[in-house]
Structures are given as structure tokens and as C-alpha cells.
Amino acid sequence: MGSKMPGLVSLSYFLGVPFLLVLLGAALLHWRQTPARNKIPRAQKRREKALQQMEALAQRLRQQEPDLDPKPILELPLLTLAQKLQDEELSLESVLCSYLEQGHDSTCGLAQFLEKPAAKDGIIVQILKAQGAIPFVKTNVAQTLFSFDCSNPIYGQTLNPLNLQKTSGGSSGGEGALLAGRGSILGFGTDTGGSIRIPASFCGICGLKPTGFRLSYSGIASAVKGKKSVTTMAGPMALDVESLVLSLKVLLSEDMHQLDPTVPPIPFREEVYFSKRLLRIGYYESDGFTQPSPSMVRAVRLTTGLLQDAGHEVIPFSIPQIEYAMQHLYKGGLNADGGATLLEKLEGDLVDPCMKGTVTLLRLPDLLKCLLARILKHTNPRLSKTLEELRGVGTPKKLWEQHSKVEKYQHEFIAKWRSLDLDVLLAPALDPAFYISYPAKASESMSYMGLYNLLNFPVGVLPVTRVTVEDEKELAFYKGYYGDTFDKNFQEAVRGSTGLPVAVQCIALPWEEELCLRFMKEVETLTKNQKEPKE
Ligand SMILES: CCCCCCCCCCCCCCCCCC(=O)NCCO
Numbered sequence: 328m329g330s331k332m333p334g335l336v337s338l339s340y341f342l343g344v345p346f347l348l349v350l351l352g353a354a355l356l357h358w359r360q361t362p363a364r365n366k367i368p369r370a371q372k373r374r375e376k377a378l379q380q381m382e383a384l385a386q387r388l389r390q391q392e393p394d395l396d397p398k399p400i401l402e403l404p405l406l407t408l409a410q411k412l413q414d415e416e417l418s419l420e421s422v423l424c425s426y427l428e429q430g431h432d433s434t435c436g437l438a439q440f441l442e443k444p445a446a447k448d449g450i451i452v453q454i455l456k457a458q459g460a461i462p463f464v465k466t467n468v469a470q471t472l473f474s475f476d477c478s479n480p481i482y483g484q485t486l487n488p489l490n491l492q493k494t495s496g497g498s499s500g501g502e503g504a505l506l507a508g509r510g511s512i513l514g515f516g517t518d519t520g521g522s523i524r525i526p527a528s529f530c531g532i533c534g535l536k537p538t539g540f541r542l543s544y545s546g547i548a549s550a551v552k553g554k555k556s557v558t559t560m561a562g563p564m565a566l567d568v569e570s571l572v573l574s575l576k577v578l579l580s581e582d583m584h585q586l587d588p589t590v591p592p593i594p595f596r597e598e599v600y601f602s603k604r605l606l607r608i609g610y611y612e613s614d615g616f617t618q619p620s621p622s623m624v625r626a627v628r629l630t631t632g633l634l635q636d637a638g639h640e641v642i643p644f645s646i647p648q649i650e651y652a653m654q655h656l657y658k659g660g661l662n663a664d665g666g667a668t669l670l671e672k673l674e675g676d677l678v679d680p681c682m683k684g685t686v687t688l689l690r691l692p693d694l695l696k697c698l699l700a701r702i703l704k705h706t707n708p709r710l711s712k713t714l715e716e717l718r719g720v721g722t723p724k725k726l727w728e729q730h731s732k733v734e735k736y737q738h739e740f741i742a743k744w745r746s747l748d749l750d751v752l753l754a755p756a757l758d759p760a761f762y763i764s765y766p767a768k769a770s771e772s773m774s775y776m777g778l779y780n781l782l783n784f785p786v787g788v789l790p791v792t793r794v795t796v797e798d799e800k801e802l803a804f805y806k807g808y809y810g811d812t813f814d815k816n817f818q819e820a821v822r823g824s825t826g827l828p829v830a831v832q833c834i835a836l837p838w839e840e841e842l843c844l845r846f847m848k849e850v851e852t853l854t855k856n857q858k859e860p861k862e
Pocket residue numbers: 472473474475497498517518519520521522523559560658684685688713767768770773
């Protein structure tokens with residue numbers, strides 16, 4: 328320091344103090360503008376170190392307990408495991424999670440969110456910890472969470488443990504892969520368009536997207552906050568329905584409302600979950616927007632058949648105005664700000680391939696979006712409409728109009744449901760797992776999932792069958808409803824999936840999580856008793 332000062336003094340003597348100040352200002356500005364992506368190598372080194380530490384600990388445990396076989400423990404349903412822990416048959420340190428946890432980054436795959444460790448635990452984490460859960464890992468997500476792939480420039484792509492050429496799905500794909508690989512027994516994700524349900528479906532596990540605000544969302548990192556017409560929700564992912572039930576029971580304790588009074592004080596209603604009343608079940612095989620894969624149709628047919636044999640009534644249902652709901656209400660609501668918030672979070676970052684298409688379109692000047700939308704109107708109507716919606720709603724008045732259109736649609740949907748006197752609804756889940764990089768290319772197919780974020784209904788996903796050779800053969804004739812590139816990409820995305828899990832969605836009206844889970848349990852019991860399909 329001492330030797331530098333005389334240099335500075337003599338420099339100021341020759342160049343003058345103002346020049347030095349300008350120089351200092353420029354250096355300061357440069358320091359402030361250091362792109363967020365510069366933090367990525369440091370995060371990668373931290374992960375490398377953490378993996379090495381984990382390996383060393385595992386090695387030590389193997390030496391200390393050479394006879395320990397964790398498989399039978401990790402295969403246990405959460406309920407049995409909890410019982411064994413209570414009875415002190417087991418003393419196990421394990422369990423979950425991907426939310427704000429004190430001292431840890433929650434990056435959403437964004438460089439801007441690196442090196443900003445949470446000051447305290449989020450509310451879900453607080454309650455789970457208080458009940459004895461031990462969060463042990465944070466899992467990978469899609470950059471910004473606005474994708475149903477699971478890849479970001481910091482930690483890379485998460486693969487599907489059931490087929491390494493396929494994605495685990497996303498955005499909560501790290502949880503899906505970890506659970507499917509029996510590396511955990513309970514995980515948590517967030518869902519704006521299927522982010523809990525798609526990884527569950529692609530990886531053959533169970534997931535629940537509750538009604539918005541039934542669980543606290545406080546202390547969950549998010550790239551885009553403030554959107555009201557499409558509800559984002561936190562929810563559990565696990566190996567079976569009972570585990571989802573247990574986690575919900577724990578979370579819906581008095582603590583949840585005390586810690587976050589914006590959450591309604593509705594405890595878990597056991598009487599609804601354990602009711603044996605026969606159900607009136609609506610169902611559909613296609614949403615009318617994305618032609619389902621052959622295995623999606625077969626999964627619904629198989630399940631309705633079993634439900635009917637068990638004495639339930641099944642009634643065909645059709646989705647009202649699906650194109651309007653997905654194109655205008657869902658996409659328009661998700662991008663009401665013209666993508667400004669999302670683009671802001673990507674400033675100075677590398678853009679992951681799973682986000683490139685959306686980001687490129689969002690970055691186009693408004694005039695160009697408008698022009699392209701017109702040009703593509705007849706040749707690619709879906710892309711044309713997307714471009715229109717990506718322009719944003721424009722004014723606060725238009726935003727309120729958008730909100731009220733969503734409310735109107737919700738009520739129309741409920742009126743249709745009520746006119747058929749339905750208890751619950753059965754629908755295809757999006758699957759089988761896509762090849763890597765295909766979620767971005769076949770984004771329209773998330774219509775099966777996004778609809779229920781728009782409606783804000785609770786939905787659970789569970790596997791019911793696996794893709795057969797017959798399903799694969801039938802896929803060769805897939806045309807799609809629009810015959811556009813999205814449809815062609817969907818057909819390519821789901822190819823080569825023989826043996827991979829196929830799920831269904833179990834849907835209930837808002838705040839009816841217990842009924843939704845009861846329906847899931849019924850489907851799980853009936854389909855588990857089925858013979859495995861011939862591959
Ligand atoms: C040439 C390709 C153009 C693609 C344009 C796509 C425009 C936007 C389409 C909207 C797709 C939205 C996907 C959202 C997935 C949300 C996943 C999710 O649930 N995330 C959880 C966040 O909490």
C-alpha cells in the first residue's frame with residue numbers, strides 16, 4: 328500500500344485529480360456491472376467440493392458399517408418409516424428438500440441468485456424441521472423455473488434415472504430424479520405449469536399440486552413474482568400416495584397458520600380422506616389442444632375401467648374452450664408483463680438451451696413480435712398466437728380485464744363440473760418422458776398440466792402403467808391436432824419410451840386436497856393390483 332500511494336500522488340500531479348476521479352468511477356462502474364455469470368465457476372467449484380465431501384462421508388460410513396444396506400430403508404413408504412422411527416426400530420437421518428434454507432442459496436438456476444444465502448428457513452422448511460425432518464440436499468431445477476426441462480448453466484442438465492437419454496422433467500426435475508433413484512423419500516417442488524407433476528410423471532413417482540395458498544409460499548425463491556392469473560403452488564413429491572398424505576397432514580398443522588396467517592386454518596380432514604363413499608368421476612382422454620400420446624390414452628382407459636369395476640361411476644367430460652384457456656388466459660397471464668421480469672433476472676447470465684426459444688421471442692422488439700404474429704397467422708397459428716401473448720397485456724386496466732376473464736373461465740368450468748354432479752376428474756398426465764432438450768421444442772403439450780394452474784384446482788399425479796411396444800407402434804401414426812412443428816416435436820420427444828412410466832392426473836375442486844388424495848389412493852390401490860403390462 329505504502330509503495331502505491333506515492334505513485335497515485337505523482338499520477339494525480341501529471342493527470343489531475345478530475346481524471347483520476349473519472350478513472351476511479353469507471354473502475355467502480357465496471358465492478359458493479361460484472362456480469363452475474365462470473366459467479367457460475369465459483370458455484371460449480373462449491374458443488375464439486377460438496378460432492379467430494381459427500382463421497383468421503385459415504386466412504387467413512389461404508390468402513391464403519393460394512394454390513395449396512397440402505398436399500399430396504401429407502402424403499403419403505405414414508406408412513407412405515409415414520410412408524411419405525413417412532414418405535415425406535417430405526418434411527419435414521421435423512422429426508423428432503425429444495426426451498427429456502429438458512430445459509431444456502433436458492434438459485435432458480437440463475438446466476439443473479441448465487442451467493443445470496445437465505446437469512447432464515449422458509450415456512451415449509453421450518454415446519455418440517457420442527458416435526459423431525461432433516462433436509463439433506465438441494466436439488467436441480469430449470470433456469471428461471473419457466474420450463475418443464477431441468478437444466479441451467481450453473482449445474483447442467485438433470486437426466487432421467489430410468490432412461491439417461493430422457494429428461495427428468497421440470498422444473499423440479501432434481502427432486503423427481505432423486506426420488507426415482509431412491510435417493511430420498513420426500514421432496515418438494517413448485518408448480519406453475521406442471522413443475523411438480525411433470526417430473527413426477529416422467530420419473531414414475533407421485534406428486535401433489537395443492538390449491539394455491541393452502542400451503543404457505545413464504546420463503547420460496549422465485550424468478551417471477553406477482554403474477555396473479557396463473558397460480559404457482561408449493562407441493563410434495565414422494566414414492567407413494569400415503570407419503571404425500573403424511574407430509575400434508577404434518578404441514579397443515581396449527582403452526583402453518585400461526586407462522587403465515589395468509590394461509591387458511593384448515594387442518595387435514597381425515598374424514599374426507601378415509602371416506603369409502605363411491606365417487607362420480609368425470610374423465611377425458613384428450614384435452615382437445617394436444618393430441619395425447621397413445622400411452623396417455625391407454626392409462627386413462629385402464630384407470631376408468633378399474634374404477635368402474637370397483638363400483639364408481641365414470642362420466643365423460645370435455646374441457647371448455649381449451650384453446651382460449653391455454654393460449655390467451657394461461658400464456659397471456661404468465662407473460663402479462665411482456666416477459667420484463669423474467670428477462671431482468673437473466674441479465675448478465677448465460678441463457679440455458681431450455682430457455683433459449685422463449686427468451687429469443689421475448690427479446691424481440693414489440694413491433695417485430697406483432698409483425699411476425701401476423702405473418703405466421705395462417706402457417707403456424709399456435710406460434711402466431713404465442714407471439715401475440717408474449718407482447719404482454721399493456722395497461723393495468725387490461726391486466727384487470729385479464730384477471731376477470733380468468734375468474735369467469737374458472738366459474739364456467741366449475742358450472743360444467745357441477746352440472747354433471749362430479750366429485751373428481753381423471754385426466755391424462757403429460758408423458759412419457761421427453762428426450763433431452765425437447766420440452767422447449769414441444770412446449771404446447773404442457774396444456775394438460777397448465778390448465779389446473781389457471782383454474783387453481785388441486786391435482787395429484789401418480790403412475791398407473793408403463794409404455795408398451797404397442798403404444799410405440801401406435802405413436803408412428805401420431806399427427807397432432809395442428810400438424811405444426813410443436814406436434815411433430817411432441818411425437819419425437821416421447822419416442823423410444825418402452826417400459827417408462829405413464830401417469831394419470833386426479834383432480835378435485837379448490838380446497839379439496841383430501842378428496843384429491845383419497846381419489847389418488849383409490850387409483851393407486853386398483854392399479855397396483857394390476858398385472859404389469861406386456862412390453
Ligand atoms: C420456437 C419455440 C417457441 C417457444 C415459445 C414458448 C413461449 C411460452 C410458452 C409457455 C410455456 C410455459 C412453460 C411453463 C412451465 C412452467 C413450469 C413450472 O411449473 N414451473 C414452476 C415454477 O414455479
